[in-house]
Amino acid sequence: MATIECIQGDIARQADIDAVVNAANAQLRSGGGVAGALHRAAGPGLAEECRPLAPIRPGQAVITGAHGLPNRHVIHCLGPVYGVDEPADELLAACYRNALELxxxxxxxxxxxxxxxxxxxxxxxxxxxxxxxATVLQTLPECPGIERVRFVLFDADSTALHQRILATLEKGLEPGA
Structure with missing residues (x-):
């Protein structure tokens, strides 16, 4: 089984990771947050490679090279807008599942x-x-080549939240738990 870790950090500076996931917009353009950080670090080649792949739908994942990033690939996922794209839980789960399968x-x-x-x-x-x-834990058994999944969170509160939820979910998956 793969290792799952939750750390605070900068997603654009994960040099020991093969692929980083972009919290993309439908047009796969630079924006704020994660998309802006990844596009700035990758340089203009990422936007050029993304152009013919757009638009994507909520839950969908597409892959490009990483350009100026220290990784081999960027997997772009369009997550649901809460309260707009429904069923939100299924679309969000599809992002993680599709990214892992890709x-x-x-x-x-x-x-x-x-x-x-x-x-x-x-x-x-x-x-x-x-x-x-939960989606990553459910999907990893179908992805035996993946050895490590890292959640890179922006702040300490998000990191602690992810670590708590991961520990709770892992306990629930243990036999006899």
Whole structure:
């Protein structure tokens, strides 16, 4: 089983990870938050490679090169806008599942996620973390090539929240727990 870790950090500076996940907009353009940070660090080649892949739908994942980032790939996911894109839980889960399945097909051994939809898209942080972590735990057995999943969180509160929810979910998955 893969290692799952939750750390505070900058998603654009995960040099030991094969692929980072972009909290993308439908047009796969630079924006605020994660998308802006990744596009700035990657340089203009990322926007050029993204252009023909857009638009994407909520829950969808597409892959590009990483350009100026220290990774091999960027997987772009469009998370649901909370209260607009429904069913929100299913669409958010699809982001994580589709990203992991795409990583598995591409031979990616390590992947770093931000907290998809938990920023500007308004998803309540605890609910977003529960959906994200439960989906990753459920999907990893189908992705034996993936050795490490890292959640890279913006602040200490988000990091602690993810760590707490992960510990609770892992206890629930243990036989006899």
């Amino acid at each position: 990583a598995e097909r591409e031979g990616i051994r390590s992947i770093a996620f931000p907290a998809l939809s938990a920023g500007a898209f308004g998803y309540p942080p605890a609910e977003a973390a529960r959906v994200a972590l």
